[in-house]
Amino acid sequence: AGATAAGAPARKGETMVGVPFEGRSTVRVGIIGLGNRGGSMIDLFLAIPGVQVVALCDPVKDKTARAAAKVTAAGQPAPATYTKGDHDFENLCKRGDIDFVYAATPWDWHFEMAKTAMLNGKHVGVECPIALQLDQLWELVDLSERTRRHCMQLENCCYGRNEMRVLRMAHAGKFGDLLHGAGAYNHDLRGLMFDPDYYEGPWRRLWHTRLRGDLYPNHGFGPVANYMDINRGDRVTHISSFGTPSLGLAQYREAHMPKGDPSWKETYIESDRTISLVQTAKGRVIRLEHDVSTPHPYSRINSLGGTKGVFEDYPERIYIEPDHTNDSWGDFSKYTDFDHWLWKEHANPPGGHGGMDYIMVFRLMQCLRVGLVPDFDVYDAATWTSPVPLSHLSIKAKGAPQAIPDFTRGMWKKARPGVDSEKPEEA
Template sequence: MSHHPSVSRRLLLGGAVAGGAFATGVGGAAHAAAPTGHTPGRRPGQKSMIGVPFEVHRTVRVAVIGLGNRGSGMVLGWAAVPGCTVTAVCDIRADRATRAADRLVAKGEPRPAEYGGSADAYARMLRRDDIDLVYIATPWEFHHEQGRTALLSGKHAVVELPVATELRELWDLVDTSERTRRHLLLAENCSYGRNELAMLKLAHDGAFGEITDGHGGYLHDLRELLFSDTYYTDSWRRLWHTRSTASLYPMHGLAPIAAAMDINRGDRMTTLSASATAPRGLADYRARFMPRDHPSWKETYVNGDLVTCMIDTAQGRVIRAEHQVSSPRPYSRINSLAGSRGILEDYTGPGPTGARIYLEPDHGGHSWRDFAPYRRNADHWLWLKVGDDAANNGGHGGMDYVLQWRTVQLMRAGLVPDIDVYDSAAWCSAVPLSAASLARDGRPVEVPDFTRGAWRKPRAGLDSEPTDMPPVG
């Protein structure tokens, strides 16, 4: 999608918080958390979506909004899931919708309806009555409005990261989901990663003892892609680095740690404080590699190269979440979890898993062990069931397809989502909360309780019991 809405002054100033909340906290004590955690009341008749199953669908009919690199790459994965069909595709560039439809036909799939050519094409598509699930893969600034419109159209929604970038938008999605009785969930594929799900099982089996801390993030040298004139349409992702100092995209590492800690399921995030390094990487890359007539020379980069969030939880745990995409470094989501009896560190080097582990009483001599045998014993049932199909049908090591397969299975079997709107809002709240903290010189801000108190009750999430995909036909 190429149309760019105006960016709010609050976000430009780094204050992407609920209206008035940040301003009331400026004069507080140096170590007091700013009251960004205000919980608005429910409207009459509005009820929680916790524990609400999908209605049973014989076939899940998917519509896709946004057919750039991510959206076009996911279209065939949806169509490959048993009992799922893509009925409509949309992009403001109509030719992209046509190419996506052509690819589906080439794979023997029915041709989906095509929408495009205008900024409101997606809204016209959502008036159709042959759509059950909307997958949204547009630039971040469109996610809130498009996700909200999908819910109001009576559809469930799976939204790429983040589902929204401001607290008021996150609350709006929670409330809209509760009013429409439709689910909206973050397309957090890394929560379905093989290492991440094995880590989750080990944590919930008590292998790490009492969980004390976790460390995750998104560390990815995107400089070449950010300055590409074709990869991110209209340079939308690079432009975010000119708008705010914030942790723009920490969810890939934050979400698996939050799941292992049962965030929203017996614990919750309470405060967040952020720090940022100077914004040096993008300007340095531009100076060395971009011609002087390139549009990027009109830009000023304000977002720190490394933004770190320190998050406290109600149960006394600590999460460190990082975002770094403008410096030279190998890819990592960090994915580290520690407790009273051991620690796991991912992205540590060679080996079949790329991870290492130290658990008592197995280990001695202060030496790490390969994670591989532990993962074999703790493999999540989803990887045992669809891991081979995932390798053939999905990107990112197969976790894209596992996310898609599980979403369709949940809808066809009428089960409760693994990831709900409350998880999605909590994980994505790190974006506006980091901006708010950095605007206060790194002082802590409150994390809202999107569950409105329901976090205290343990419940299942990604640690699901094995279930089958209903037969097709």
């Protein structure tokens, strides 16, 4: 067999590119992890017709009980609950009455939960990052291909109104030939990371003692990858990353945490700001940033530039020819004609991240129910997450470029649909 595209290991199954879900009248969902994220996302699953939440898992029993009460309050049968320790999710995944497993747990568990779900015949969606090591990303790709189950990176920020509008404008040629884009997770999390009640334990802060690179690339990377049709006509080939000193969390601890606090035993190595440059096969450049340790208003940057102009977010502004002249930004709100059909149908969606979470869950459940090819797949999950290990390696090597694997094994050369989807004629 030997190695294939871009040093990829030989394929063990068949590609998942273009593979539809099996249609079903009701999508039966199991949820693992019912903290801040899972405990709120359950509301969105319950708000969508044709979706039943049949099983819940969290070792913290009161969180599971609160979530179960939401299910019955929505008029659904009481869900099965799994609360017996950290590995009870394995029993949830073994159930015969689940179509889709959703995991919203600390990062350390994502790989194992995605793997367990697929090995038990379930499609799975996982919060970001989907895994933390390159070999784990390959294993998820191989497992998806072998088991014929889709494995998806959720909370990908691809379904925001601005992101979907820019995507459709890019595909309509409004930016001309695409040249560059940028995405980020610049979000001051110092207070939350030292808050003993917000996260269940210090798991998120502890990653700042382990890695130096971009711990959370998906929010910024996903939308720009879509604009450029990454894995659908172009692919990312290399990443070079640079990191600042790690000072922010230690200074915050000094100012706010009592001397006896366990956090004083921690040594932070994660760069306060990581800046990465990603090259594509077509020569385009994507800039990624990550900063959760210094004062900064929330920003995912979300910019796209081409030969006819540029869009930048936070705040949203646009400059494209021939619409804008005189070197002054134009009004992005004048481009509502380019809104995606999902935003035209759901003008005021509920839930977090400005409604994009609801749009994402609605669309994913629609694909599962109607039997459509998902808008994004395991190749996107692996690509969007690959900067986690690779940026760390690049920073350690003083910015030396690291090859990003071709997780599609050559299938990226073929154009295919993605998040810029057609409205289905529902069965």
